Amino acid sequence: MMSQQFEIGHYDVAEAIDHLSKEQLLSLYRTMLTIRRTEEQLARSYAGGKIPGACHTYVGEEAIASGVCGHLNHDDAIFSTHRGHGHALAKGVSIKELIAELYGKATGCSQGRGGSMHLFSPEIGLMGTSGIVGPCILQAAGAGYSFQLLETDRVGVAFFGDGGVSNGAFHEGLNLAAIWDLPTIFVLEDNQFATEVAFNTVARITDVAKRAEGYGIPGVTVDGNNVLEVHRVAGEAVRRARNGEGPTLLDCKTYRTRPHAEGMRDGGYRTAEDVEAWKARDPIEQLGDRLVTDGVASDDDLDEIEAEITSEVKAGVAFAESSPWPDPTTVMDHTFSSGS
Amino acid sequence: MRELTYIEATHEALSEEMAKDPTIFVVGEGIGERGGNFNTTKGLYDLYGPRRLRDTPICERGFVGLCTGAAMTGTRPVVDFMFLDFILDGFGELANQISKMQYMSSGRLKMPIVLRGCIGMGGATATHHSGNYYPIFAHLPGSRVVLPTNAYDAKGLFKTALRSDDPVLFLEHKTLLNTKTPVPTEEYTIPFGEAAVVRQGEDLTVVALTLMVHKTLEVSQKLAGEGISVELIDPRTVAPLDIDTILTSVRKTGRLLIVDETFAPCGIGSEIAAQIQEQAFDDLDAPIRRLNGLHTPTPYSAPLEKAAIPQPSQIEQAIRDLMAE
Secondary structure, eight states: OHHHHSOOOSOOHHHHHHHSOHHHHHHHHHHHHHHHHHHHHHHHHHHTTOOOSOOOOOTTOHHHHHHHHTTOOTTSEEEOOSSOHHHHHHHTOOHHHHHHHHHTOTTSTTTTSSOTTOOOBGGGTBOOOOSSSSHHHHHHHHHHHHHHHTTOOOOEEEEEEGGGTTSHHHHHHHHHHHHTTOOEEEEEEEOSEETTEEGGGTOSOOOGGGHHHHHTSOEEEEETTOHHHHHHHHHHHHHHHHTTOOOEEEEEEOOOOSOSSTTSOOOSSSOHHHHHHHHTTOHHHHHHHHHHHTTSSOHHHHHHHHHHHHHHHHHHHHHHHHSOOOOGGGTTTTSBTTBO | OOEEEHHHHHHHHHHHHHHHOTTEEEEETTOSTTOOTTSTTTTHHHHHOTTTEEEOOSOHHHHHHHHHHHHHTTOEEEEEEEEGGGGGGGHHIIIIIITTHHHHTTTSSOOOOEEEEEEOOOSSOOTTSOOOOHHHHHHSTTOEEEOOOSHHHHHHHHHHHHHOSSOEEEEEEGGGTTOEEEOOSSOOOOOTTOOEEEEOOSSEEEEEOTHHHHHHHHHHHHHHTTTOOEEEEEOSEEETBOHHHHHHHHHHHSOEEEEESSOSTTSHHHHHHHHHHHHHGGGOSSOOEEEEOOSSOOOOSHHHHHHHSOOHHHHHHHHHHHHHO
16 A cells, blocks of 8 residues: 555656756766766776775666765765765765775775775764675664654665665564654665675565565665666655655665676676676766756766866875875774773 | 662663653563563653653564664664573674774764663573673673672663663673662762672682672671681673772782683683783682583573572582682
């Protein structure tokens, strides 16, 4: 019953373009391109031996973080995964703080305590990416609990992959959010592989939005490579949450076009043809082409954004390179609230 | 002075703090209108309402994880497990998230969460309702582990827990819940990391944990009649552990026995023994001894249960043996 209240029905790009201002559309484009260019740099830095730890990129999935975070304020809280660079950037972490963190520098967004999988910037609502699959779902429900108790209209958002939905945290988190009408948005990024295990080999029904009915909440399937569709559907989910109408599950279908993690062999579980087919559905190119075709933006507008981001990424690398290492005498700092 | 039971004391602390701080809320199974299986929240639902006294489904991982997110975003959750054994279903949330969150966020997030529940063997509760676990928790950097042994301490320590920005495991031995001590009506708190010298003595130091404090006190009083003077120390918190108070005592007595209901291997007694020999080897007149419960799951049947837990006669023998060394 509830899923019928959530009208997504047909989707019309032209309608969405009409609905959004040029500024909003270019902002979505800029966010996606920021993620892409930053991660391409991270991949180069990894290959160049500058990143000592893991580096899981979000290349191909940028529309989801960008479309969802486009509705959020700094005091809304997001909880992310090991594949969290895109969420961090979309929520407002600067390129240079992200790069510096992966380099292990004191100026990184986690001051060198986290790396790729533990990105924190609570001042702007990035409440952490995580090396463990599942907890972000529960923590986002907990943020919803706080925001409800504090009588605010803030929302909690969990991003997680298809690997997260076979985990008990998915069931427990959605159920708790549902029974208490928590202002939480559960954003599934179904990129079809949990590391290298195909989702359709570990789930009988891969249309996870269907599970929402079992919890009594709306569940919506979205083209996760179409930022305008993600943005529109997320807008309704955020509106519902702010309005006290409870949680929503968004099932965003997407694909990562780089390996699970940089430096890993990307074979034996998917075909090169599949990867190419998904690259042809690139979310950034799709939006860029559409904006130019529809006359919303010119090639020059897009080139200008590209140049700005390229310059910012370059500056970010220089910042990371020149930043100091963390002071070894601080190694125990922050174990407890009063210090070590 | 008026006397309260241990449960009444923590209940009073909780109610007073909830009245002052509207961000405190409690979750657990049956802690809402019903007031908790052990009356930990009796009547609070009427005072503070359903959002602050929230009955949960039976999904420990779920509500521990949810409360982690709540503590990260401006509220102060109290998780009432009833029996602390149930926390193990949420152990990943405790070990990987709660205990590490402040560190991972380089101190920009606080983790004001209290995880409370009953521990301890006795009363035929068998192995899924009798675990102690505090050595495991104390091993994790980032959490406080509190073991109150009487009503007075329970109130003061619970107040500190409720005001702490660090995660606190508040472990209540079920045998102590209805024991009474004087509790002043005036406001007071007890800081973490300050042991109590329960009984002063000259001949031998005993560090006892939770229920064993009471068992050892009985034995010590009996032995005093024979001229054996036991100094009895209750650490009250094992993380942080007040090693200085133990050290001072051992330097005076030259002998140390640690009595602990739970397992010996990798336990609190092992840690205390290691630290004392590192710092006071030359002050010791005898080897440090430990008396622990057996390293086995808790049995149900009375004769087996009795065999698994240190008994007063064994504590007495351990003291006599150590005095003879």
